[in-house]
Amino acid sequence: MSFDYFPTTTIFIGVAAFSALIACLYAFVLYKKVTKIKVNHQRIEEISSYIHEGAMAFMKRQYTIIIYFALGVGSLLALTELIPSLQGAEGVGWKAAIAFIFGALFSGLAGWIGMHAATKANSRTTSAANTGGMPSALRVAFSGGSVLGLTVVGLGLFGLTALFFIFYWVYGGNTGVPREQYLALTHAINTVTGYGLGASLIALFGRVGGGIFTKAADVGADLVGKVEAGIPEDDPRNPAVIADNVGDNVGDVAGMGSDLTESYIGSIISALTLGLYAFVTFTPQQVMDGIVTIDSSVLSGIFASVLYPLLIAGFGAISAVVAVWMIRRKDWHRPQFALSMSTYLAALVMLVTSLVLSHVLFDGVRAWGVFGAVTTGLFVGIGIGFIAEYYTSSDYKHVKEIANQSLTGHATNVIAGYSVGMLSTFLTVVVLVAGIVISYLFTGDMYGIALAAVGMLSTAGITISVDAYGPIADNAGGIAQMSKLDEGVRKITDKLDSVGNTTAAIGKGFCIGSAALTSIGLFFAFEKSAGLSDGRGIDILQPGVMVGVFIGAMLPFLFTSLVIKSVGRAANKMIDEVRRQFKEDPGIMEGTSLPDYARCVDISTKAALKEMILPAMIAVFSPIIAGVFLGAEGLGGLLVGGLVSAIMLAVFMANSGGAWDNAKKFIEEGNLGGKGSDAHKAAVTGDTVGDPFKDTAGPSMDILIKLMSIVSLIIVPILAQIEPILSFLFN
Amino acid sequence: MSFDYFPTTTIFIGVAAFSALIACLYAFVLYKKVTKIKVNHQRIEEISSYIHEGAMAFMKRQYTIIIYFALGVGSLLALTELIPSLQGAEGVGWKAAIAFIFGALFSGLAGWIGMHAATKANSRTTSAANTGGMPSALRVAFSGGSVLGLTVVGLGLFGLTALFFIFYWVYGGNTGVPREQYLALTHAINTVTGYGLGASLIALFGRVGGGIFTKAADVGADLVGKVEAGIPEDDPRNPAVIADNVGDNVGDVAGMGSDLTESYIGSIISALTLGLYAFVTFTPQQVMDGIVTIDSSVLSGIFASVLYPLLIAGFGAISAVVAVWMIRRKDWHRPQFALSMSTYLAALVMLVTSLVLSHVLFDGVRAWGVFGAVTTGLFVGIGIGFIAEYYTSSDYKHVKEIANQSLTGHATNVIAGYSVGMLSTFLTVVVLVAGIVISYLFTGDMYGIALAAVGMLSTAGITISVDAYGPIADNAGGIAQMSKLDEGVRKITDKLDSVGNTTAAIGKGFCIGSAALTSIGLFFAFEKSAGLSDGRGIDILQPGVMVGVFIGAMLPFLFTSLVIKSVGRAANKMIDEVRRQFKEDPGIMEGTSLPDYARCVDISTKAALKEMILPAMIAVFSPIIAGVFLGAEGLGGLLVGGLVSAIMLAVFMANSGGAWDNAKKFIEEGNLGGKGSDAHKAAVTGDTVGDPFKDTAGPSMDILIKLMSIVSLIIVPILAQIEPILSFLFN
Structure with missing residues (x-):
């Protein structure tokens, strides 16, 4: 098929954008469906409003800080316009600043909406378990999670395609002259990289800040409540109990969601960038320099490579919509089965649509190649998830x-868990490396690896939905406990929660795998942009x-x-606060007076946001410093060293942690005493x-490597202008 | 100075060999001095003979297995002669097999002698503490450790220089024709790489097997003895107590010694190899192909670069002899001061002699450059040691x-220690990287990095002596306890032991730093041999x-x-055995019958040797497999990935472990309850x-990376002959 003129491109981009909008729309429908459910139980409403307000208070405080950060980074990007040698360079400048602001805005909005929905869905899940039983509780919890899942892919993809299209148009993509269309495409792609940086900013705060919040609250609640005061988990007398429940949302809903949003957008951006180099032997620089001329057939091929990942992502959004819709139609009594079905269904829809799409955009062997790469990514995601389950489930x-x-x-016990986590790196790396090799072979270049990342993340919509279901069910159980509902209700929520733990383990594997593939994609996009493969x-x-x-x-x-x-x-601050409240008001333990929940939420919020500043600075500035001192080559070394080290630690820590958790649960089920x-x-x-x-630490690794990769990609034009300070380290 | 004719070379090599012999001789004198001390205390003699016999039984069993391994590997190396394309290739073939066997023999012999001396010195230390007080106990323990330290550098260096000289002669180095002398030099250096592999084999068994032995015995003795039976540490009623004391020798004497021997020899070999490329622009291959002609002035420069590391090592041996001799002359009442003095004294002697040597072998700027590189290595070693102390001492x-x-x-507690260990990687890597950069700048190429490793390890003689002193003092304390000596004696040995703990922490840092620098040196030697820097x-x-x-x-x-x-x-096997003995013979706890010590030693021995097979296979075969599948380039990637990952884990685990240990001791001193x-x-x-x-795990990392590097260096000629199976992964 031919893509060398303006209308065809527009139509294809429109399909991707339209798919994204459908996902948004369906998310809105689900949101309405969830929120219109009446709770009709004063205690449930009260407790859930504490959680909701605590969570939104955290989000508000966090986003306030993010706005300053975003304005700062955006201004820096825009100010590069003033540097003569950087004028006209894409990736920096005011257009990139706009892309960046939009990236932060859309990604942040998705998180906000998802968080809103999740903290509304929890009480409705409790209520549904109370009045309608398992299937209806499952439906509410799953719908609540799906709002986040669908909004993330919907808003994330819509913003990206819209910006991409606008920049393509601004850069003169509608001229009808192949060379100018090609250059417009290149400029547009380089510029939307800023959009990825925006998503990364949200993810940095969401994952690292959220991770610190949730564990500080958790440890504080457990140590003083369970251990010192001897009251059970989710006891309303515990001042940190609401902070703990807020933490589940902050960490596992907003944090996880922002992590996968970053991967999702990062993977598409890396595929767009590498699409420029796919199946051709020239570089954009050569076209700019006039060494290579572009005719319409060449342009057509490049358009196919660039549009393909956008459309795959669009079909991914549709597949999530289909899967959620199908699952909601039936009354499921086995939640694990329902959730697994939703994932497989989405994957199946993806496989079929991408098979068709591959043959529409590409011919013959190449069509099978790109399809193969996308499929490889899908299987790598599933494979790494299964490995995580194997090492962290008490079935094995x-x-x-x-x-x-x-x-x-x-x-x-500690040594055994440590050892299991380290062991799990072996199979994970084998699957990851096999995925890299196979997807590379499918297309014959790095484009295949980026497509694998896109393929893996095409299921982000459903994966996030299933993942976000977990903390909603967990919260629902807490609310049931605090509202002193029947044992039967708690049984239903416990069952839903235990399924959520399995999906969380698989989801964590998926997050790591996707971060790894995305970072590798971004790394290769970085080296292509920096022109490193042209030299040595x-x-x-x-x-x-x-x-x-x-x-x-x-x-x-x-x-x-x-x-x-x-x-x-x-956690220490939280412990002090809980102890203080118990001491100053003995009525709390007696159940006669209400603890000050908001203050605990506030402590976790402030601590989380304060504590993340230093790690955040390291993540953002280390690639910049490395670039200035060691140049693009040395920065490339830094990225690879960081990538492998972070992946090993992420896998090790996630699986050790999951395995310890389930070993404890295994004993709590009555085994070994x-x-x-x-x-x-x-x-x-x-x-x-x-x-x-x-x-906290494990998931933060995902952010660290993606953020370092995307910052590197952004600063490429700046690095091209400066001589590295330690240039004598290169001969 | 001119080195282009045979006699001068001979004289310089002779100086290195002679220095090595002096160290051996002084070690023999010390051995005699230690063993001729009369113990005159039946109980001390009895207990110490158990330890001695247990240790030597382990060594015997271990060396029996090593002999099979050595014959196997040696045969494989020799059999490569049968492959037509490998005939005449150095690094493999029967000559390399001989070098390998000698490497294993000399390194093994040094370990054997050192172990013999250490397990004789322990009872003499107890006896000296009993009759002569602190200064004489210190002298005996230090002399005992010095036997190992001096034998390692003496035998290790003598074997290497002797073999090097013989091969140089065999390859026709005495012809007087510059080109032939140059080629003989090249061949001799490639061939003696096998000597390094021999040392690596001993280190693999010594460090990994020893590490498993010592911790199995330790955990077994503690868990059943201290925790279950409630008897104190070093109680003779504990069946595993002798195994525990043997373990201290097996791990901290033989294991540590073999680790540093491997680094010591590895660093010299990498410097010899890189010396061929130092300050010149051609490669041996170009000389062989006749593209480059060698005249006597060029040859002279190359000889200087090659002889320099050998002589630095020789002067290092002398400096250790001087330092040990000086320390032994005085009655020291402050053991920490005495041991520190010995290290600084040796370093000072090294600095002065290497300054002179640099100006004898090189001119002007170059002389200062090589001296600077050696000095950098010395300081990196001290720096990493201090960092280890900072993170693991209760003073900070x-x-x-x-x-x-x-x-x-x-x-x-666990989380805090984990976090401290991880944090300690930061400063360690900064110092290491600074050392790499500075030593590189001093010579302008990789030769500088190899010289830094040689410089660092030039103090191996004294470092090993000080390190081996620790377990001897520890054992002496155990023997005092088991022999029911006065409280005063135990106080002296406790003081000596606590100093040993500090030196052990610094020593562990030194082991890691030296393994890192040596591996980097070997890595660059590998790439030079494989001609990787000539291509892309x-x-x-x-x-x-x-x-x-x-x-x-x-x-x-x-x-x-x-x-x-x-x-x-x-450890589980040990626990079962100790429980069995307690159960089957109640007389043991009552003190009326003797436990079966030998059986516990036997269990640790068998378990250690059996358990190390799988890890050993991974270390040896992964570079070979990587080379066959991914070629020399991919193997290079494997080495670098393994290097950085292993160094981080080694630093993290060593410092976490040390910090936990001292935190416990800090509390035991009466703090915090x-x-x-x-x-x-x-x-x-x-x-x-x-x-x-x-x-166990931390020190094993040192072995892993050095072994992988030296195996890679050995298989270079084989890799040159084969097309990698996954060659499609390179474009």
Whole structure:
């Protein structure tokens, strides 16, 4: 098919944008459906309003800070216009600043809406469990989660396609002259990279700040409430109980959602960039310099490569809509089955539509190649999820082994979990590397790897929906407990919650896998933009590259240490506050007076936002500093060192944490002495060690590597203008 | 000065060999001095003979297995002669096989002698503390450690120089024709690489097997003895007590010694190899092909570069002899001061002699350059040691913080220690990278980095002596306890032991730093041999290299997991055995019958040797497999990924482990509730978690990266002959 003239391109971009809008629309319908459910139970409403208000208070405070950050970064980007040598360079300048602001805006809006829906859906889930039983509770919780899932892909993709189209038009894409259309395309793609940076900013705050918030509240609530005061989990007398429930939303809804939004947008941007280089032997620079001329057939091929990832993402949004719609139609009594079905259904729709699309946009072998790359990504996502489940589920030997090691004490439990997490890197890396190799072979270049990332993340809509369902069900259980509802209601929410734990483990694997593939895609987009593969590449034998690799590999360790210390400090503040409230008002423990929930939420909020500043600075500034000192080559080394080190730590920490958690639950189910036994106490230690691993430090790794990659991609035009300070480290 | 004719070279090599012999001779004198001391105390003699016999039984069993391994690997190397395309290739073939066998033999012999001396010196130290007080006990323990230190550098260097000289002669170095002398030099250097592989084989068994042995015995003795039976540490009623004391020798004497021997020899070999490329623009291949002609002035310069590291090592041996001799002359009442003095003294002697040597072998700027590189290495070693001390000593805030976190429970203690270890990677990497950059700048190429490694390891003789002193003092304390000597004797040995703990922490930092620099040196030697820098280098943008980096970064995590699991399994066997003995013979607890010590030693021995097979296979075969599948480039990626990942894990685990240990000791000194408090229990958990970190997995990382590097260097000629199976991953 031919794509060399304006209307065809418009139609195809329009299809992607329209798909995104459908997802938004359906999210709106679901939001209305969820919120119009009447709760009719004063206690449920009260408790849930605390959670809702706490969560929105956190979001508001967080977004206020983000606005300052966004204006700062946006201004810096815009100000590069003043540097003569950077005028006209894309990726920086006022257009990139606009893209950046829109990226932050759309991504932030998606998070806001999703959070709103989730904290409305929790009480409705409790209420539905109370009045309608399992199927209707499941439907409400799943619908609540789907609002986030569909908004993320809908808004994220719509903003990206719209901006892309506008910039294409602004840069003169409607001239009908192949060369100018090609250059407009190049400029538009470079400019929308700023959109990805905007999503990254939201993800940085969402994931790292959210991770610190949720664990500070969790540890504070548990340590003083459960251990010191001896009151059960989710007891309304615990001043930190609302903060703990808010934390579930802040970490597992907003944090997870922003992480996958970043991956989703990052993967598309890397595929757009690499699409410019796919199946051709020239570079945009050569076209600009007039060395290569573009005719309409060449342009047609390039358009196909560039439009393909946008449309795959669009069909992904549709597949999520279809899956959610189908699942909602039936009364499910087995929640695990329903959630799995939704994922498989979406994947199936994706496979079929992308098969068709591949043959519309490409011919013959190439059509099968791009389809193969997308499919590879889908399977890698599923594969890494399964590996995470294998190492973290008590159905398999590893978690049982950790539980057994709890019999000999705290230390042996910790060592066993540590060892299982490290072991899990092996299979994960094997699958990831196989995915990289296979997707590369399918297209014969890096474009295939970027397509694999897009393919994996095409299911982001449904994956986020399923993931966000978990904390809603968890909250619903907490509300049921605090509202003193029947044992039967709690049973339903417990069942829903336990399914949520499995999906969370798989989801965490998916987040890591997608962050890895996206970062690799962005890395190759970076090197293409910087023109590194035209020269001598990124040669490890250059001392400057070696230095970059070393420092890059160290950063994830430093980052981990900092966020874990942050959790500790924030948790200590929470502990002090809970103790203070118990001490100053004995009525709280007696149940005669209400604790000050808002203050605990406030403490977690302030601590989370304050504590994330240093790690955030490291993530943002280390690539810039590396670029200035070591140049694009050394920065490339830094990215690769950081990438591999962060992936290993992310996998290790997520799986160790999940395995410890489930080993504890396995004992709590009555095995090896059950609750209260010495083995259980040891298992609680492991679980507590694992909490910041799996919910703060581990997920932060995803952000670290994506953010460093996208910052690097953004600063390419600046690096092209300066001589690295340590240039003597290159010969 | 001119080095282009045979006699001068001979004289200089002779100086290095002679220095090595002096070290051997002085080690022999010290051995005699130590062993001729009469113990005159039946109980001390009895206990120490158990330890001695246990240790030598382990060594014997281990060396029996090593002999099979050595014959196997040696045969494989020799058999490459049968492959037509490999005939005449150095690094493999029967000559390399001979070098390999000698490397294993000399390195093994040094370990054997050192172990013999250490397990003789322990009882003499106890006896000296009993009869002569602190100064004489210190002298005996230090002399015992010095036997290992001096034998390692003496035998290691003598074997290397002798072989090097013989091969130089065999390859026709005495012809007087510059080109032939140059080629003989090249061939001789490539061939003696096999000597390094021999040392690596010993180190693999010594460090990994020793690490598993020592922790299995330690955990077994503690868990059943201290925790279950409630008897104190080093109680003769504990069946595993001898195994525990043997373990100190096996891990901290033989293991540590073999690790530093490997670094020592590896660093010299990498400097020899890179010396061929230093300050010249041609490669040996170009000389062989006749593209470049060698005249006597060029040859002279190359000889200077090659002889320099050998002579630096020789002067290092002398400096150790001088330092040991000086320290032994005085009666020291402050052991910490005495040991520090010995290190500084040796470093000072090294600095002065290498300054003179630099100006003898090189002229002007170059002389200062090589001297600067050597000095940089010395300071990097000291710097990394100090950083290790900062993060692991209770004099500084981090360990105190861990102790404080013990107040809130097991989990917070574990998290705090974990976080401190990760944080310590930052400064360590900064110092390491600074060392790489500065030493590179001093010579303008990779030769400088290799010289820094040689400079750092030139102090190996004294570092090993000081390090090996620790377990001897520790053993002496155990023997005093088991022999029921006066409280006063135990006080002296406790003082000596506590100093040993500080030196052990610094020593561990030194081991890691030296392993890192040596591996980097070997890595660059590998790429030079493989001719990678002549082509496009090791370009991360090649998918095959990227795959290598990913897998390489994963291997240390897998390796860590495996050895930690091994410790767990071996410890369980020990626990079962100790319980069985207590149960079957109640007389043991009553003190009326003797436990079966030998059986516990036997269990640790068997378990250690069995459990190390899988990790050993991974270390040896992964570079070979990577080379076959991904070629030299991909293997280069694997090495770099493995290098950075292993260094981070080594630093993190060593420092976490050390910090936990000292946090526990800090509490035991009476702080935060002291012994028996809940905080103490939490601190014990951290210490137990840290044990396999710092004594098994962490040090194993050193071996992993050096072994992978040297195996890679060895297989270069084979890789040159084959097309990598996944060659389609390179474009």
